[in-house]
Amino acid sequence: MADLASFVVILFVCLNFYSLCLTQDVPSKQEILPTVVIEKLFEKMDTMQKRIEQLENNEKAMKQSIINLIGTDAQLRIKIQDLVCKVDDSKNKDDINDSVVKTSDIGEDAITKRSRTKRQFSGTVAFTAYLDHLVKVGNDQPVVYNRIILNEGNGYSNNTGTFRAPVTGIYMFSWAVTARRLSGQHAYDVWVKLMLNGSHMTGTVAESRQEADDNQGSNTAVLRLIKGDEVWTAHYSSAPDIYGDDNERSTSFTGALLFQEEEDIDPIGK
Structure with missing residues (x-):
């Protein structure tokens, strides 16, 4: 200054x-x-x-x-914040371990209830089924794969063609459909979509342009399912014929649990 x-x-x-x-x-x-x-x-x-x-x-x-x-x-x-989360996770794990130790002292009813909590399912969930004959399916009707190769967890029904998730988790599904133009038939396309609780997820198509011409369409999807969710494949085209055969087994439906999750998310389509 x-x-x-x-x-x-x-x-x-x-x-x-x-x-x-x-x-x-x-x-x-x-x-x-x-x-x-x-x-x-x-x-x-x-x-x-x-x-x-x-x-x-x-x-x-x-x-x-x-x-x-x-x-x-x-x-x-x-x-x-990360440290707080780690402390909370460690505390939750300690609480779970304490509760497991105490189950021997709280009676059979409590043990039964504990066995139903999240992440207690230890079995395998997987299925594969195929169609062994030619079927005529209406629009939006399920395709029923009547022959079962594997059905671990009993989630798939060959009466309805529907898979019901026994546990919440991430699942992978794969399906294939075959179109074969028989003698006297016109060329046609077969469209089949994957459904989750009535909602269209993804689809596939098979085309048969010439007589005895076999063509296969397939697709794969990974979905998060809540216990009790239902998954199936449905026909959605004007051509009703879906070809199946017990020897070729080219029309099939497969699903498997990749890993289990907690049950606190909202189901799709419910």
Whole structure:
């Protein structure tokens, strides 16, 4: 502030001198304002300019420091949240272990209830079935694969062609359909879609253009199912014939549980 006041005084003197020069004859500059004073004035100006630049640099540095602090704060918040989650998970695991140990002391009813809780299913869920004869299926009607090769978990019914999920989890389904133009028939397409609780998931098509021309369409889907969800394949085209044969077994339906999940998500189509 003292430097600024000195600069203002010197500047005021210079302005008065310049005004005096314009209005009247005055002695030389050396007589009124010595060279030393002018040099001092420029030195002050240079000093103030450097300080202004220094202040600007300090301001930029402070802004960058604030940005860095904000980023560090956000990272710390994330790490704290992760630690809280890990502590909660560890506490939940300890609670589960404690409850398992205590089941021997709380009676048969409690043990039975415990066996029905989440992630207690230890069996395999998988099935494969095929169609062994030619069928005529109406639009949106299920395709019933009547011959079962595998049905672990008893989720598939060869009476209805429907799979019912015994546990909640991620499942994979694959199905194939065959079209064969028989003698006297016109060329046709067969479309079959995968259904989950009545909702169309994905589809496939098989085309037969020439007589005795065999063509197969297939598809695969991975779905999240709640226990009790139903999955089936349904016909959805004008051509009713779906070809099946006990030797070729080219029209089939397969599903398998990939891994089990908890039961706290909303089912599709219900």
